[in-house]
Amino acid sequence: MRPRRACRGSSGSGTESNSGAAPQASPLRFVSHGEGERTLVRRIEFVMKLKGVTIGLLLSSVFAVFSLAACSRAHGDSEAEAPPPANVVSGADVNLFAVDHPEQFPVAAAIARAAAPELVVTGAVNPDIARNVPVISLASGRVVGIYARLGDTVQKGQLLLRIRSDDVSGGFSDYRKAVADEALARGQLERAKDLYEHGAEAKADLEVAQDTEDKAKVDLETTAEHLRLLGNDPGKVNFFVDLHAPISGTITDQQVTNAGGIQALGSNPFTISDLSSVWVVCDVYENDLAHVRIGDTAEISPNAYPDHIFKGTVSNIGAILDPSIRTAKVRIEVQNPGILRLGMFVKATFRGQTTEMHTIVPASAILHMHDRDFVFVPAADKKFRRLEVVSGNLLPENVSLQEIKSGLQPGQQVVTNALVLDHVLTQ
Numbered sequence: 001m002r003p004r005r006a007c008r009g010s011s012g013s014g015t016e017s018n019s020g021a022a023p024q025a026s027p028l029r030f031v032s033h034g035e036g037e038r039t040l041v042r043r044i045e046f047v048m049k050l051k052g053v054t055i056g057l058l059l060s061s062v063f064a065v066f067s068l069a070a071c072s073r074a075h076g077d078s079e080a081e082a083p084p085p086a087n088v089v090s091g092a093d094v095n096l097f098a099v100d101h102p103e104q105f106p107v108a109a110a111i112a113r114a115a116a117p118e119l120v121v122t123g124a125v126n127p128d129i130a131r132n133v134p135v136i137s138l139a140s141g142r143v144v145g146i147y148a149r150l151g152d153t154v155q156k157g158q159l160l161l162r163i164r165s166d167d168v169s170g171g172f173s174d175y176r177k178a179v180a181d182e183a184l185a186r187g188q189l190e191r192a193k194d195l196y197e198h199g200a201e202a203k204a205d206l207e208v209a210q211d212t213e214d215k216a217k218v219d220l221e222t223t224a225e226h227l228r229l230l231g232n233d234p235g236k237v238n239f240f241v242d243l244h245a246p247i248s249g250t251i252t253d254q255q256v257t258n259a260g261g262i263q264a265l266g267s268n269p270f271t272i273s274d275l276s277s278v279w280v281v282c283d284v285y286e287n288d289l290a291h292v293r294i295g296d297t298a299e300i301s302p303n304a305y306p307d308h309i310f311k312g313t314v315s316n317i318g319a320i321l322d323p324s325i326r327t328a329k330v331r332i333e334v335q336n337p338g339i340l341r342l343g344m345f346v347k348a349t350f351r352g353q354t355t356e357m358h359t360i361v362p363a364s365a366i367l368h369m370h371d372r373d374f375v376f377v378p379a380a381d382k383k384f385r386r387l388e389v390v391s392g393n394l395l396p397e398n399v400s401l402q403e404i405k406s407g408l409q410p411g412q413q414v415v416t417n418a419l420v421l422d423h424v425l426t427q
Contacts, residue, residue, distance in 0.1 A: 093385075095385055095386040095387070096379060096383055096384075096385050096386075097376075097383060097384050097385075097386065097425050098381070098382055098383045099382055099383070099384065099421075099424065099425075100382070102378065102382050102383075102384065105376075105384070105415050105416075105417070105420070105421050106415070106416050106417075107378055107413040107414060107415055107416060108361070108362060108365070108413070108414060108416045109411055109412070109413055109414075110359045110360065110361045110404065110408055110409070110410050110411060110412050110413075110414055111359070111360045111361075111410055112357050112358070112359060112360070112410035113357070113358050113359075113360045113395075113403070114355045114356070114357055114358075115355060115356065115357075115358050115403070116351045116352045116353070116354065116355050116356070117291070117351075117352035117354065117355075117356055118349050118350065118351055118352065119284075119288055119291045119292065119349070119350040119352075120347060120348070120349050120350075121282045121283065121284055121288075121330075121347075121348050121350075122282065122283070122345065122346070122347055122348070123280045123281055123282030123283070123330075123332070123345075123346050123347075123348050124280070124281060124343060124344065124345055124346065125278050125279070125280055125302075125340050125341060125342055125343060125344045125346060126278065126279045126280070126281050126342065126343075127252060127273045127275065127278060127279065127342055128273075128274070128277050128278055128279050128333070129279075131249070131273060131274035131275075131276075131277065132252070132271055132272075132273050133246050133247050133249070133271070133272050133273075133274075134268035134270070134271050134272075135160060135161075135243055135245065135246065135268055135269055135270040135271070135272065136265065136268055136269075137161075137163060137241065137243055137262050137264060137265075137266075137269060138167075138229055138230055138231075138264055138265065139163060139165040139167040139168060139230045139231075139241045139262070139264055140165060140166075140167060140261075140262060140263050140264040140266075141163040141164050141165030141166065141167065141168075141241065141261070141262055142163065142164050142165075142259065142260075142261055142262070143161065143162070143163055143256055143257070143258060143259060143260045143261070143262060144162050144163065144164050144240070144259075145161065145162035145258075146160075146161055146256065146257070146258055147159050147160055147161065147162075148160045148161075148245075148251055148270070149251065149254065150251050150252075150253070150254040151250065151251060151252075152250070152251050153249070153250050153251075154245045154248065154249065154250075154251060154272065155245065155248045156245055156246065156247050156248045157244050157245060158244060158245045159242055159243075159244055160243050160244060160245055160269070160270055161242070161243040161256065161262075161269055161270070162240055162241070162242050162243075163240065163241040163242075163243070163262050164239065164240055164241075165230070165239070165240070165241045167230060167241075167264065168227070168230050168232055168238070168239050168240070168241055169239050171223065171226050171227045171230060171232070172227065172232075172234075172237055172239070174223040174226070175220075175223040175224055175226075175227055175234055177223075178216070178219040178220040178222075178223045178224075179220060181216045181219060181220075182213070182216035182217055182219070182220045184216070185209070185212040185213040185215070185216035186213055186216070188209050188212065188213070189209040189210055189212070189213040191209075192205055192206045192208075192209035192210075193206060193209075231243070231244075243269065243270075245272060246272070247272055247274060248274070249272040249273050249274040249275060250272065250273055250275055251270050251271070251272055251273075252271050252272070252273040252342065253268070253270065253271035254269070254270055254271075255267045255268060255269055255270075256269040256270070273342075275336055275340075275342070276335070276336055277333060277334070277335055277336060278333075278334055278336045278340055278342070279331050279332065279333060279334070280298075280300055280312060280331070280332040280334055280346055280348060281329055281330070281331055281332075282329070282330045282332065282348045283322070283325070283327040283328070283329065283330075284317075284327060284328055284330045285326060285327050286321060286326045286327065286328070289317070289328060291350060291352055292314060292317060292330055292350050293314065293317075293353075294314050294315065294316065294317060295313065295314060296313070296314045296350060296351070297311060297312070297313060297314075297351065298311075298312045298313070298314060298332050298348050298349060298350050298351075299311065299312075299348070299349040299351075300312050300332065300334055300340075300346050300347075300348055301346060301347045301348075301349070302339065302340065302344055302345070302346045302347075303344070303345045303346065303347065304344060305339055308339060310334050310335070310337075310340070311334070311335075312332040312333055312334035312335075312348075313332065313333050314330060314331070314332055314350075315331050315332065315333045316329075316330070316331040317329075317330050317331075318330065318331075330348075332348060357410070358392065358403045358404065358405065359403070359404040359405075359408050359409065359410050360395070360401050360402070360403060360404070361375065361401070361402060361404055361408070361414050362400060362401060362402070362414075362416050363394060363399070363400055363401060363402040364400075364416060364417050364418065364419070365414045365415060365416050365417070365418050366389070366391050366402060366404075366418060367386075367418035367419060367422055369422075372388060373388065373389050373390065373391040374386050374387060374388055374389065374418065375387050375389055375404075375407075375408060375414045375415070375418060376414065376415040376418050376421050376422075377408075377412055377413055377414055377415070378413050378415075384415065384421065387407055387408065388407055389404050389405075389406065389407030389408050390404070390405040390406045390407055391403065391404060391405065392404065392405045
């Protein structure tokens, strides 16, 4: 028989074997098969975790070492490839030029001149409305002849247009009837007077005959005047209406053509303008209106004839500003010698009431370059300095001198021929 094992936790003091072995100091502990396997698995997992952490730390250290080495190599390469530091030279003056022989370029001192401030604006030539005269027709009809055209210069009384009108026909008919009625009334009045003188007619009948004669005369005069208004002579039968120029001037508008129709007191067939005096209408900015006064003299220079200067007088300053460009209309009356034409662009110059000092230099001392003006002034060590200035107009009395509005003071020395010096410097 198989000997019996003592079990853990059995009741009693225990059972001895049949062989009679002595009892042990502590009882034996037996572990089941399932519990041993679980313990072994936990130990293996713990060992594997320790190995994974160790391997991860090792890889991280290797990656950090390689990264530091790469950064050090990149830093070294960038320092090797960087350009050398720039050598900045301070204090260079691009407007200062050195020449070998400055005595070859003569200089002159700028002088001061008192002049009135001026305002230059642009404008256009317009007709004087008071000198625009329309050609009107009091008769309606059909145009049978046109004897003047738009732009023609005509004289007062010159034939412009001929119309075939029924108004004239009716006027002559009424006039003839009025002549006949007046002749009849005059004869009746003479008979009534004769009968009244011989006592054969009452005074009342004489008065009626007199009244009839008076009314017939009124009708005759009215119909005759109507024909005269239409441009016809009552003594000459004519069924046409001739329109003549009311003034001498230039035809600036035409609203009629051959075989067209004319309506009495309708659109004007022609408009004649006396261009011996015209208006120049300018736009003056709001901030410049203080420099313009009614009655001031203005100089007018047409763009087509810049050498011709005309004098004009400011006759009106507009009371309403243009809200979009903030300008007011200024009207200048100018006598026209025949050069100024309607619509022509002009330049108007207004002279101020006060005077201011301007710098005057030789016109050849100013160098015009890229829409800017320069002069050359002497400097130390055989050098010339180029100064930018704002030039003005040539002096009317001496075109070899020119104004400098700003950039140069009276008394400063300038090279008299800037173009020659500039040519030498560019070589």
